[in-house]
Amino acid sequence: MQDQLGSQAYALDVTNACNSFVNGIDTARAMIMAGWATRPLVVTGETPSRAVRRDPAGPARFRDAFAGYTFGDAGAAVVLETVHRGGILDVDSETHSEHWRLGGIAGGGSRHPRGDEHTYFHGDGRALREVFEKVGTSVLDRVRHRTGLDWDDLRYVLVQQVSRHGCAEDGRGTRSAEAWMHCALGPKQ
Numbered sequence: 001m002q003d004q005l006g007s008q009a010y011a012l013d014v015t016n017a018c019n020s021f022v023n024g025i026d027t028a029r030a031m032i033m034a035g036w037a038t039r040p041l042v043v044t045g046e047t048p049s050r051a052v053r054r055d056p057a058g059p060a061r062f063r064d065a066f067a068g069y070t071f072g073d074a075g076a077a078v079v080l081e082t083v084h085r086g087g088i089l090d091v092d093s094e095t096h097s098e099h100w101r102l103g104g105i106a107g108g109g110s111r112h113p114r115g116d117e118h119t120y121f122h123g124d125g126r127a128l129r130e131v132f133e134k135v136g137t138s139v140l141d142r143v144r145h146r147t148g149l150d151w152d153d154l155r156y157v158l159v160q161q162v163s164r165h166g167c168a169e170d171g172r173g174t175r176s177a178e179a180w181m182h183c184a185l186g187p188k189q
Contacts, residue, residue, distance in 0.1 A: 042078050052120070
């Protein structure tokens, strides 16, 4: 991307599966706060359709690949800069690595650098949902506690979610999710 833009600015690749774009924004924000950047550009392009198993061998393999059929390809870009009002108020995230086997694409990393079998998405959608429901809104609650803000003080909460139903479920027990929770959803919803 840097070459295509004709730039010689500092560039790096942040790769963390579905979280890459959000992690890129976090990294760009940190670089601004550290004085390393003034207007960083964060670009993403995801093609999860390449990881869909199009010819599953039987019902068990179909179930294992099912969540992958809901993925859509997309690209996005954002330029960040310091603003005097508004902007990114706070950032928080959580990783529950004990559940990594429940879903994902195992290939491409140091564990499985080659082999088509590892390039397909697999996952237990029901088990993943149970983990999301268990974790609940703890991340949002921490942000509210740190900032002293309440739900009504927030204009937007941006989350990455696989479905509109999942987005609505993430907002249970809080003020109406539709009013403030904006989900990054693929086009196949």
